[in-house]
Amino acid sequence: MADDRSKRDFRDRNRVSADEDYEVQYFAEQNGVSSDQVRQLIKTYGNDRTRLTEAAKSLRLS
Secondary structure: OOOOOOOOOOOOOOEOOOOOHHHHHHHHHHHOOOHHHHHHHHHHHOOEHHHHHHHHHHHHHO
């Protein structure tokens, strides 16, 4: 059966929402940082997942 192209999913998987605790916690666990650090990174760099991953990696190395 083919996908129904009239139904669209508008979630943005390229972003991390600071308002959603489960997203912050998941990102923190994946990148070896705390939830508070993730929220601070979002404030500093925005919510783009790629940019946040790079910032978390450099934070871990410091």
